[in-house]
Amino acid sequence: MENEHPIVRFFRGPFYKLLTHRIIRFALLAVCAALIVMFSVFAARIKPDEQSIQYYQDNHHYSKAVDLQKYGFKPSAQDDVIEVYIVYGLKNQDLQECSNTDFACTGRTVWDDGFDLNPKRAQSALVDFCARLQNLSDVDVERLKIRRNAVTNRLETQCFVERINEYMETESKNTTKYPMSPDLSLPTTEVKVDALVHGNIDTYNLTAVSPLFYRYFETVMGYWLHDGYKHETRYNDFRVYSDLLGEGTDKFDTRPVASRPDILWGTKLLYAAVVVKTTLKFGTFSFDDGLPIVKAWDGFIQEESNSMPSTLSGMSQCTPTGGNPWHFLNVQKELVDTATQGIYVGIVLAFVVITLATKNVFTGLLATLNIGVVTLSVVGLIPMAGRKLGVLESLNLSLVVGLAVDYVVHLAEGYHASAAQDRLTRTHDMLEHVGISVLSGALTTLGASVFMCAAVILFFLQFGIFMFATIGFSLFYSLFGFSVLMGLLGPQGQTGSLVPVVRWLRFRLRGKKSHHEHCEKCEGRGFHDAESVFTTRRRKKF
Incomplete structure (x- = not known):
C-alpha cells in the first residue's frame, strides 16, 4: 500500500x-x-454567423482590412454586391460522374434544348419581363433586395434585350445604309433581318446563307454585340454582356463575317442571362436572414416562368459570382x-x-x-x-x-x-x-x-x-x-441492471414456464419441471 x-x-x-x-x-x-x-x-442566445469563413483573428491586419471593406464605407455604386443571374438555356449540372468527395468536379453542362429566342412571342415576353423588372412595387423591391441607382433611381439591371433595342433603333436611323428607315427593333422578323443584311453587304456573304436559315434573333444580337463588326476595339457593351450570352456553332448556319473573318455570325444562342444587382454585400448577413431572400427570388422566378412561353419557361436564378453566396448560405x-x-x-x-x-x-x-x-x-x-x-x-x-x-x-x-x-x-x-x-x-x-x-x-x-x-x-x-x-x-445491487432482463428473455426463448425451477445440470437449459422430477424420483423409489 x-x-x-x-x-x-x-x-x-x-x-x-x-x-x-x-x-x-x-x-x-x-x-x-x-x-x-x-x-x-x-x-x-447563440446566433448564426453572418460572415463567411474567417481565417485570421480579429486583430490580424487581414481581418481588419476585410471588416473595413465591408463596414468602413458608406454604400455607393462601387460596392461589391451580390448579383442575381436570371438564366435561360441551362439546366442543373449533371454530377453523376462526380464523387461525393471530389469538390473540384464541376460535372457536365446540361443545355435546355427548348430554349429559343427566335420566336417573336419569346422576344416580346423577354422585353416585357425586363420592363416588369423596372416597375416592381416597393414591396417586391424590398423583398428581393434590389438596388436602385442613386442618380437615376432606376433599378440596377443588365437586360440585354433592352440594349439591343436601343442600339438597333439608333442603327435604323442611318439613312445611308437603310434609305427606307426600317424598324430594326425587337422582335425580329425575316423582313427586318433581310433589311439589316442588305444594308451591310460588305459584312454578310449572302451566297452562303442557307435557304432554311431562321436565326434572326442571333443575327441582330451578334450585330449589336460586336458593334456592327467594326474594326475598332471591342466596345463597352461587348465587355459587359459577352459573358452573359453563350453562343454555339454548327456547319449549316454559322459563317464568318466577310469583313471580320475572325468573328462568326449565324451562331446558336445556347444560354442567356439577365443580371440584377441587390443591396446585399458579401458576408454581411447570416443564412437566417439570407435564405428567406433566396426563397423570395425562387418564388418570383417561378411565378414569372409560369407566364413565359414554352421556349423561355426553363428560367432559373443563381449567384455564380463572388463565391456563389446563395449556395454558401x-x-x-x-x-x-x-x-x-x-x-x-x-x-x-x-x-x-x-x-x-x-x-x-x-x-x-x-x-x-x-x-x-x-x-x-x-x-x-x-x-x-x-x-x-x-x-x-x-x-x-x-x-x-x-x-x-x-x-x-x-x-x-x-x-x-x-x-x-x-x-x-x-x-x-x-x-x-x-x-x-x-x-x-x-x-x-x-x-x-x-x-x-x-x-x-x-x-x-x-x-x-x-x-x-x-x-x-x-x-x-x-x-x-x-x-x-x-x-x-447510483444503482445498488441489481437496480437498473440489464442482466435479469437478459436472463428472463433467454429463458423465455428457451421455453421456461412459471412453475419451472432453476437447475444447473439440466441438459444446458438451466431449468426443469419440478413436478415431473418429483414423480420420476417417487417411481424409482417404489
Whole structure:
C-alpha cells in the first residue's frame, strides 16, 4: 500500500471524503447546477454567423482590412454586391460522374434544348419581363433586395434585350445604309433581318446563307454585340454582356463575317442571362436572414416562368459570382443542421453504448446526462466568448459528444466493475481504480490543446479553445458532478441492471414456464419441471 501512487491514494482518501461529505457534495451539485443555468442562458442566445469563413483573428491586419471593406464605407455604386443571374438555356449540372468527395468536379453542362429566342412571342415576353423588372412595387423591391441607382433611381439591371433595342433603333436611323428607315427593333422578323443584311453587304456573304436559315434573333444580337463588326476595339457593351450570352456553332448556319473573318455570325444562342444587382454585400448577413431572400427570388422566378412561353419557361436564378453566396448560405445552414443532428445522434448512441457496456440503465442515464451538460456548456461558451455559430464552430460542435464521452465512460465502467453492492463503496472503488487514468488522460489532452491556443490562423485557435473547453468541462463534470451523483443516486445491487432482463428473455426463448425451477445440470437449459422430477424420483423409489 505504501508503494501506491499518491494520486491513487488521493482519489481513494481525501477526494472520496470530499465528494461524500454531507454538506460539500450538495454544494458541488449546486455549483454544477449554477453553471448549467448560466451556460443554458448563453446557449439560448447563440446566433448564426453572418460572415463567411474567417481565417485570421480579429486583430490580424487581414481581418481588419476585410471588416473595413465591408463596414468602413458608406454604400455607393462601387460596392461589391451580390448579383442575381436570371438564366435561360441551362439546366442543373449533371454530377453523376462526380464523387461525393471530389469538390473540384464541376460535372457536365446540361443545355435546355427548348430554349429559343427566335420566336417573336419569346422576344416580346423577354422585353416585357425586363420592363416588369423596372416597375416592381416597393414591396417586391424590398423583398428581393434590389438596388436602385442613386442618380437615376432606376433599378440596377443588365437586360440585354433592352440594349439591343436601343442600339438597333439608333442603327435604323442611318439613312445611308437603310434609305427606307426600317424598324430594326425587337422582335425580329425575316423582313427586318433581310433589311439589316442588305444594308451591310460588305459584312454578310449572302451566297452562303442557307435557304432554311431562321436565326434572326442571333443575327441582330451578334450585330449589336460586336458593334456592327467594326474594326475598332471591342466596345463597352461587348465587355459587359459577352459573358452573359453563350453562343454555339454548327456547319449549316454559322459563317464568318466577310469583313471580320475572325468573328462568326449565324451562331446558336445556347444560354442567356439577365443580371440584377441587390443591396446585399458579401458576408454581411447570416443564412437566417439570407435564405428567406433566396426563397423570395425562387418564388418570383417561378411565378414569372409560369407566364413565359414554352421556349423561355426553363428560367432559373443563381449567384455564380463572388463565391456563389446563395449556395454558401445553404452550406452554412447544412453545417449547422448537421452539427445539431450530430449532437442529438451522438448523445443517443452514447446512452445506448454506455448502457450496454455497464449493463445498467441508470448508470447509462446518469453518464449521458453528464455528456449532455458538457455539450450544453461548450455551446453556451460560444456566445459567451462573443462568437457566433459559423462554419468553424459547426465543425467543432460535431466533435463535442465524441470528446465529452471519454472520461465519464471510464468512471461508469469503474462503478460497474466494483464487486460491492452499495453505492458508496462502488463510488469509492470507482475513484480508486479509474480516477488516476481519467486525470492523466485529461491533463495530457489539455496540455496538447494549450499550444493551439496561440495559433494565428483562426481555425487552429478555435479548435484549441474548443478542445481545451470540452476536455475541461468533461473532467470537471465527471469528477465533481457524475461522481457525486453516483454516490447519491447510483444503482445498488441489481437496480437498473440489464442482466435479469437478459436472463428472463433467454429463458423465455428457451421455453421456461412459471412453475419451472432453476437447475444447473439440466441438459444446458438451466431449468426443469419440478413436478415431473418429483414423480420420476417417487417411481424409482417404489
